[in-house]
Amino acid sequence: MKPVGIIGLGHYVPQKVLTNKDMEKMVDTSDEWITTRTGIKERHIASKYEAASDLAINAAQEALKDAGIKPESLELIICATVTGDMPFPSVSCLVQKAIGAQNAACFDISAACAGYVYGLITAKQFVASGTYKNVLVIGTEKLTSVVDWQDRNTCVLFGDGAGACVVAPVKEGGILSTCLGSDGSMGGLLMIPAGGSRNPATHETVDEKMHYIKMRGNELFKLAVKIMADAANSALKQAGLDCKDVDCFIPHQANIRILLAVAKRLGLDTERIFMNIEKYGNMSSASTAVAFYEAVKSGRVKKGDIVVLDAFGAGLVWGACVIKW
Numbered sequence: 001m002k003p004v005g006i007i008g009l010g011h012y013v014p015q016k017v018l019t020n021k022d023m024e025k026m027v028d029t030s031d032e033w034i035t036t037r038t039g040i041k042e043r044h045i046a047s048k049y050e051a052a053s054d055l056a057i058n059a060a061q062e063a064l065k066d067a068g069i070k071p072e073s074l075e076l077i078i079c080a081t082v083t084g085d086m087p088f089p090s091v092s093c094l095v096q097k098a099i100g101a102q103n104a105a106c107f108d109i110s111a112a113c114a115g116y117v118y119g120l121i122t123a124k125q126f127v128a129s130g131t132y133k134n135v136l137v138i139g140t141e142k143l144t145s146v147v148d149w150q151d152r153n154t155c156v157l158f159g160d161g162a163g164a165c166v167v168a169p170v171k172e173g174g175i176l177s178t179c180l181g182s183d184g185s186m187g188g189l190l191m192i193p194a195g196g197s198r199n200p201a202t203h204e205t206v207d208e209k210m211h212y213i214k215m216r217g218n219e220l221f222k223l224a225v226k227i228m229a230d231a232a233n234s235a236l237k238q239a240g241l242d243c244k245d246v247d248c249f250i251p252h253q254a255n256i257r258i259l260l261a262v263a264k265r266l267g268l269d270t271e272r273i274f275m276n277i278e279k280y281g282n283m284s285s286a287s288t289a290v291a292f293y294e295a296v297k298s299g300r301v302k303k304g305d306i307v308v309l310d311a312f313g314a315g316l317v318w319g320a321c322v323i324k325w
């Protein structure tokens with residue numbers, strides 16, 4: 001297999017910031033509770049004029065510029081999202097039109113918070129097989145469009161944003177190993193019950209708030225810790241590496257306590273974990289994407305470093321990959 005890596009990164013978060021103090025005026029909560037229980041201080045909120053594709057377009061344009069390639073060179077666009085503008089057309093098709101990537105095939109991936117890692121691993125297969133040279137992968141979410149702003153258990157957790165990368169052949173290093181997994185039997189722990197063919201939108205589904213995120217946080221917490229640690233270990237083992245070889249661990253930013261517990265299980269000291277949950281909350285597929293972008297652009301990840309991306313989300317689904325930067 002030819003080496004495949006990431007040749008450009010981009011991101012975008014909406015301008016408006018909602019702080020924990022702002023949340024105190026909306027639901028019965030406190031900055032102290034949110035900070036200590038989740039690690040979140042603020043999150044970015046898209047305006048009513050911004051949809052998931054608008055965030056994605058900005059991130060995509062930055063990733064193309066960073067990669068130094070023209071949109072016409074893209075042969076595939078994979079967009080990971082659970083908050084697409086509409087059921088169809090796909091967000092990837094909307095992005096294609098906006099950025100002028102007329103030579104690209106397009107599809108979306110539904111893998112919730114693990115979507116960006118799923119997208120990256122899917123892109124890797126297309127490039128490694130020689131089918132395509134330049135693939136754009138995006139994680140984009142307007143999660144605040146599916147949040148119940150009266151439910152303190154969930155509304156404090158989520159934010160909006162997008163991250164993107166260009167996957168292409170590289171001379172050396174790149175994506176060394178990957179791990180994907182799912183457990184559909186646990187799907188009920190985190191879901192949006194209505195809006196699909198099971199419960200199409202009716203006055204009743206709207207009145208019963210069935211179009212919002214329903215989450216059993218406690219049960220997910222425990223599963224997330226075990227599953228993310230196992231996924232990272234599995235990908236590292238495949239690459240012939242060990243936790244001690246990891247320079248930067250970039251997990252899905254769901255809850256700081258989950259991240260610290262995963263790190264403890266892996267035997268990683270906190271200096272090696274990249275965390276930005278404080279600024280953004282959980283942006284589902286965009287979380288890992290934006291964290292990856294910031295880790296690289298801030299200089300936290302240096303050439304030759306071993307990086308692990310690790311994500312977990314509704315489905316349940318999970319994915320990890322080891323990258324030599």
Ligand code: ACO
Nearest residue numbers: 029030033112113152153156217218220221254255313314
């Ligand atoms: N402010 C104040 N109190 C609150 C708030 C809030 N915002 N939210 C909940 N509480 C209360 C609860 O009502 C409960 O009160 P009670 O004891 O009187 O009933 C108490 O705090 C404790 O609630 P728990 O749910 O036990 O709190 P916990 O410590 O588990 O934290 C949390 C909740 C943050 C949701 C945590 O369980 C978590 O992060 N879970 C994992 C989430 C996750 O990983 N999701 C998967 C990825 S997301 C995706 O795929 C889209």
